[in-house]
């Protein structure tokens with residue numbers, strides 16, 4: 001599981017031989033966007049119930065609305081593709097193996113949402129043989145919807161996105177997250193310490209998917225985190241790449257756990273040298 005790979009750059013779902021024909025990328029994207037908007041809208045509409053907890057962990061919560069929003073997103077996907085294979089953050093059982101896999105993070109930034117902070121989103125990606133073909137990230141409080149498919153530039157609310165031109169770490173704003181797993185926390189804090197000295201600013205905003213979209217939008221220059229999951233990053237990684245940046249995903253453990261470096265491209269190599 002320790003191999004390094006970009007699930008993005010070198011794959012082309014349209015050229016992959018599949019058992020049944022692939023719907024067009026436009027159709028896949030329209031469905032991903034509809035599902036992300038529906039899941040996100042449900043969370044926003046029911047924000048008065050945001051403190052109803054399903055399960056509590058040491059540094060995290062699972063909300064009743066996490067499950068509900070995943071169900072809403074799933075129903076939207078199944079309206080378009082009734083037999084879709086779906087992997088959602090809230091699932092406990094793996095989906096059946098399929099060429100085309102839909103990946104949902106119903107509320108990315110659950111802790112932000114729970115506390116009433118505005119930075120959270122619903123993320124939906126569709127992969128063809130492990131390569132993301134299309135993805136959408138919808139942040140309801142900001143009313144921003146980020147989208148991309150493999151043959152189209154990324155957009156936010158229909159406007160094209162482009163990564164920043166920052167090329168020196170000392171001028172860069174870099175976003176990250178702090179994983180609380182014991183084996184990763186010390187390493188993440190040491191990296192935070194190192195990078196705060198080498199960059200203009202380091203920020204922790206609390207929603208990996210939305211953070212990566214900020215890199216696509218040129219508002220931040222890079223994002224990195226260890227110990228996140230495929231549903232946190234699948235859609236946003238494509239969005240940053242189709243905005244001219246680079247997303248490098250490294251599988252690190254079971255259950256789709258990974259490490260990601262997403263950047264404007266220019267800062268990728270210097271950042272990578274410090275992180276890996």
Ligand code: IPD
Pocket residue numbers: 089105107108109110111176177178179205206207208209225227228229232
């Ligand atoms: C979390 C957020 C957070 C990141 C965590 C993720 P969740 O997702 O993306 O920013 O630091 O690693 O697990 O649990 O809110 O869906």
Ligand code: CA
Pocket residue numbers: 089105107108109231232
């Ligand atoms: Ca998440």
